[in-house]
Amino acid sequence: MNAAVPPGTIESFRRGDEAAFLAVYDAYNGELRSMVRRMFLSPFDREEAVQESWLQIHRVRLRFDPERGPLGGWLQTIAINRCKEILRARGRRPQARDSTDDLDLTSNESAPDEAVRSGRVQFAMATFLHKLKPEEARVFQLSLLEEQSHDQVASAMGISSRRCKYLRMKLLLRAASDTGLAAALAEVTKP
């Protein structure tokens, strides 16, 4: 883990300062999440495992000794152990391919077949958008793909914020129910 936190943050983090804890969270959560992703298939499990890991980190923060090693490695060890505990609690062990011993957390290289997958997603997305009404297609584009707030989408389209929320929920459900799109997206999000 290569993230860095401002000087002095680690001591405040150990003392239990909330701002320092959040600074550490912001710096390392991305890498921790990608590591946890490889151990859990289900999004719900992943979210729970990430939160459980951070709660555990918060509980044992006093045990971190900067002289013994970097914060990233310590956080990673706690998260791995917590994930293993969760898996064990469910009566199953991580499979061999879930082994975390050889995780390369620094690598950002894409898999060779990513271009093929992304092409498949683009096609599935275009097919899905084609089935939508113009209003729905625009909300899908602005809200679900372009990360605009309800108010921004509402003002851009001249609809109420409430309707925007409703359409967003409806479109999310439709996207999940669309076999072609769900399969293509699941291929991308699968760990």
Added chain:
Amino acid sequence: MSLFFYRRRILKAIAGDLPMESEHELRKHLQTCNACRTFYDRVGLVAEALPGVDAKARRREREGLLFALSRRTVLHPAQPSRRRRWPILMAPALGVASLAIWLSRSHEFSVQGGRQEQETIQWRGNDVPAQTTPIRLLVHAKRKVSPQGAPSSVRLIAELPGSGEAHVSLQEFVQFSYRDLQVSSYFTLVGLLANGDVHAMLPINGSPSVRLEPVTRTTAIGPSLDLDGRVPPGPLQVLAIVSTEAIGAEQVRETIAAWKKNSALPKSVALLSGLLIVER
């Protein structure tokens, strides 16, 4: 409440439009309802690939963590139950008394140039000042057989004093080690089973105690142990007995009895305890 009700909430939660309190309640429901969880995962997988939803979810994740932390503080405050509140009320008086006793005694486990740790120490013993840490006990576990021949890793499952209960499987070897020992000492490790039986764990050669040299780095105590066939699955209370002189089986029994009754330990003996949950 109907499945429809929860599905609506799931969609709102994934879209990031559900209040945090309601989301917390929903998550509790998802822990127990497979149908809703499957639905959550189906929508969640799609949402992860939609940048607009995923970015909002990351922000919600941060808020959710803060919410969980605040709930934890509210739900599990550092308030003991009414029955155990008296030690807190007595603490200032006991503190003054302990300090007076500590100053008046010459103690055998003095810190010799080492760092003094002021963490939550659970030591109790006749001659051990409460503020010092004579030893730290580490428990590691390693799978006997790795799944599909993959290399198995050694994991730290407990560090005593300090950590809570540790889980270990009968499919694992257990290794005890120590560090931060200031003076040379004798060590005995026993496990108390739920039925009251005592299982001698270390040393394994039948002698009551093993001699440990002062070290600061982590050093193994004896070989790794295979608990399978020796202890049944369930809780195993581990008692580490550290003494400045070699002790016999009789003193080990006395120490265990003193621990059970919460009475004074034999002279020059210090005790460190932890709970192992042994799983199949």
